[in-house]
Amino acid sequence: MSIYVGNLSYEVTQDTLTAVFAEYGSVKRVQLPTDRETGQLRGFGFVEMGTDAEETAAIDALDGAEWMGRNLKVNKAKPREDRGSSGGRRGNNGGGYSQRY
Template sequence: MSVYVGNLSYQATQDGLTQAFSEYGTVKRVQLPTDRETGRMRGFAFVEMGTDAEEDAAIEALDGAEWMGRDLKVNKAKPREDRGSSQGGWDNRGGSRRY
């Protein structure tokens, strides 16, 4: 499991997030997703910590805290939902799905 960090400054870095979260435990990995077309950071990150207790401590301390001029939104990351659908409708190419 990992921690979702939202409302990040676009100047946030992996090193900066690692430093901020390392006060609450071992940081295993930091992901800063970027926009595919522009390469610009998307304003959120995922931080993987060593234990659930460390994640909980970071969430407790950093949710709502100001960092780089912004109030952070920090919580447990939710599993990624499958964007595919087996229901009828329009596909992303503008055509109707056939069954």
């Protein structure tokens, strides 16, 4: 399970976020998603801790805490929803209708 960390400063790095969460246990992984087009951080991330107890301690301590000028939103990450196929096209003509002339 992962921890969702929202309302992050755009100046955050994996190292700084790791250091904050390391106060509550072992940090296995930190992910900071970036915008595909601009490469800029998206303002949220995910942290994986070593144990459930460490996750709970970090969530309890950091949810709502002020860090880097922002109040963090910290909770258990929800599983990613399947958004289905991209493009929204049906069949070969894009609308699901037959083309007859």
